[in-house]
Amino acid sequence: MSAQSRSAAIVGIHEYPSRDVEGRVTPLQIKAESAARALDDAGLTWRDVDAIYDAGEAGPMSGFMISEYFGLKPNVIDTTNVGGSSYEYHAAHAARDIAAGKAKVALLTYGSTAHSNMARIGVGGRGGAALSPGDNMEIFTGMTLVANYAMVARRHMHQYGTTSEQLAEISTATRYHAMRNPQAVQAMKDLEFLDIRETTIADVVNSRMIADPLHLLECCMISDGGGAVVIAAPDVARNCRKQPVWILGSGEATKYPENGGDITTSAAAQSAPQAFGQAGIRPAEIDIAMIYDSFSITVLTLLEDLGFCPKGEGGRWVEGGRLRFDRKDGPALNTDGGGLSSNHPGMRGIFLLIEAARQLRGESTSQVAGARLAVAHGNGGMLGSRHCAGTIILGRD
Amino acid sequence: MADANRPLPSLNEADTGAFWEATRDKVLRYQKCDDCGTVVFHPRRHCTGCTSGNLSWHTASGKGTLYTFSVVRQSYHPFFRGKVPYAIAWVDLDEGPRLLTNITGVTDPATELTCGQRVTVDWEEHEELNIPLFRPA
Numbered sequence: 248m249s250a251q252s253r254s255a256a257i258v259g260i261h262e263y264p265s266r267d268v269e270g271r272v273t274p275l276q277i278k279a280e281s282a283a284r285a286l287d288d289a290g291l292t293w294r295d296v297d298a299i300y301d302a303g304e305a306g307p308m309s310g311f312m313i314s315e316y317f318g319l320k321p322n323v324i325d326t327t328n329v330g331g332s333s334y335e336y337h338a339a340h341a342a343r344d345i346a347a348g349k350a351k352v353a354l355l356t357y358g359s360t361a362h363s364n365m366a367r368i369g370v371g372g373r374g375g376a377a378l379s380p381g382d383n384m385e386i387f388t389g390m391t392l393v394a395n396y397a398m399v400a401r402r403h404m405h406q407y408g409t410t411s412e413q414l415a416e417i418s419t420a421t422r423y424h425a426m427r428n429p430q431a432v433q434a435m436k437d438l439e440f441l442d443i444r445e446t447t448i449a450d451v452v453n454s455r456m457i458a459d460p461l462h463l464l465e466c467c468m469i470s471d472g473g474g475a476v477v478i479a480a481p482d483v484a485r486n487c488r489k490q491p492v493w494i495l496g497s498g499e500a501t502k503y504p505e506n507g508g509d510i511t512t513s514a515a516a517q518s519a520p521q522a523f524g525q526a527g528i529r530p531a532e533i534d535i536a537m538i539y540d541s542f543s544i545t546v547l548t549l550l551e552d553l554g555f556c557p558k559g560e561g562g563r564w565v566e567g568g569r570l571r572f573d574r575k576d577g578p579a580l581n582t583d584g585g586g587l588s589s590n591h592p593g594m595r596g597i598f599l600l601i602e603a604a605r606q607l608r609g610e611s612t613s614q615v616a617g618a619r620l621a622v623a624h625g626n627g628g629m630l631g632s633r634h635c636a637g638t639i640i641l642g643r644d
Numbered sequence: 645m646a647d648a649n650r651p652l653p654s655l656n657e658a659d660t661g662a663f664w665e666a667t668r669d670k671v672l673r674y675q676k677c678d679d680c681g682t683v684v685f686h687p688r689r690h691c692t693g694c695t696s697g698n699l700s701w702h703t704a705s706g707k708g709t710l711y712t713f714s715v716v717r718q719s720y721h722p723f724f725r726g727k728v729p730y731a732i733a734w735v736d737l738d739e740g741p742r743l744l745t746n747i748t749g750v751t752d753p754a755t756e757l758t759c760g761q762r763v764t765v766d767w768e769e770h771e772e773l774n775i776p777l778f779r780p781a
């Protein structure tokens with residue numbers, strides 16, 4: 248094993264509890280409240296923060312807008328926006344900036360009122376602002392977000408024999424975890440899920456088809472929500488309230504439609520080797536897999552690309568409930584209930600870091616005994632066409 | 645207010661407008677580099693394979709293969725919600741470009757389509773341009 252760098256750690260986390268704010272708070276307010284609670288969690292205050300990472304989801308020109316709103320004068324301002332994977336990029340950049348001596352305490356925040364705004368993230372059309380060249384070639388097709396992912400699933404089935412029953416394993420495992428998480432159960436109540444209980448494979452494959460071959464129970468919810476993560480240098484981390492969760496490795500990559508390309512392989516196949524290589528560990532050593540579950544096929548594809556199993560074997564690999572937290576063969580998948588059954592306000596990446604940190608601290612509602620290593624993998628954009636991958640490897644002392 | 649018509653591409657978009665201009669004559673065009681042979685699609689001004697940027701337009705036969713597809717059953721778009729269920733697909737043209745399109749000429753796309761099947765262009769006519777949809781060959 249290579250000399251593992253432990254130069255930055257997650258020291259504070261907060262997940263905003265409500266998934267339906269009924270229009271009573273703004274995304275900016277969710278960000279600020281989450282930041283304050285995450286700083287409390289760490290035993291730090293606003294004055295300790297010297298680096299801000301912001302995807303701009305709550306307003307334009309976030310580099311100065313968010314600093315003013317929080318009342319901070321940071322030395323490092325990073326406004327990377329790569330959709331739902333933004334927070335893995337922010338964590339990677341914060342670790343890099345802290346290791347370089349540019350900052351001591353980094354603050355990442357997220358806030359969204361997608362549900363209150365009735366944003367039809369999954370089945371809306373495109374349009375509006377000036378089109379990119381790529382969009383100008385595709386605007387006429389009636390593409391929906393679900394259909395984009397469904398086309399990956401269709402090709403995966405064609406190429407490797409993957410079945411809907413195998414894809415349903417992703418949904419049943421995350422719901423199994425959601426039912427143990429009171430926040431997730433409340434979320435499903437607030438969002439008026441019809442049947443709030445553990446699901447079976449049959450439940451998933453018999454649910455309504457949204458875009459073939461993806462069924463309703465293979466699609467994430469659309470909630471309100473947000474959260475915050477505080478990342479600090481070792482000398483700060485050692486004096487925080489909770490045990491540090493070290494950032495051991497990171498990787499970034501992008502992929503887009505390519506003539507003759509393989510849609511069943513995502514940008515994660517490029518980002519994961521960077522992250523695992525830097526951390527000096529293998530996927531088989533991972534206890535906790537926090538993988539962006541926008542749809543069932545997202546997780547199946549990413550499990551393969553992260554290196555948990557060879558390309559094309561994901562369907563067979565997940566069979567039999569393997570991804571549940573109480574199984575020995577693991578890894579445990581999305582132990583908070585995931586975007587499928589707990590929290591998806593549009594850009595879920597920050598929750599992957601938060602639940603991974605909970606597990607490595609021993610605070611999860613589906614706690615894996617003795618969990619030592621976690622991967623958080625964010626996918627931003629659309630898996631079947633243009634998207635970004637951000638992989639973060641986390642470990643405890 | 646959004647209207648209930650198919651959303652159409654812009655003829656003025658800097659990189660792809662020339663592609664759509666050619667569709668007025670039902671010509672399906674793509675770019676290829678004179679120097680390195682790279683097929684460039686979507687259209688743009690530079691070659692993605694080398695730095696020379698000597699791209700020429702070529703005409704595709706309109707024949708290709710269905711790479712993958714989905715059948716959309718739920719849409720809130722004012723035009724497409726009246727079209728469900730409809731098939732959306734990535735089609736690989738024989739000349740190399742992969743384009744996103746809809747599949748026509750099937751009554752039940754969920755059972756009549758398979759990855760790898762042959763398709764051919766089926767132009768949908770509009771005033772200022774035509775739209776390259778595809779149907780089973």
Ligand SMILES: [Zn+2]
Pocket residue numbers: 677678679680681682691692693694695696697698
């Ligand atoms: Zn060239």
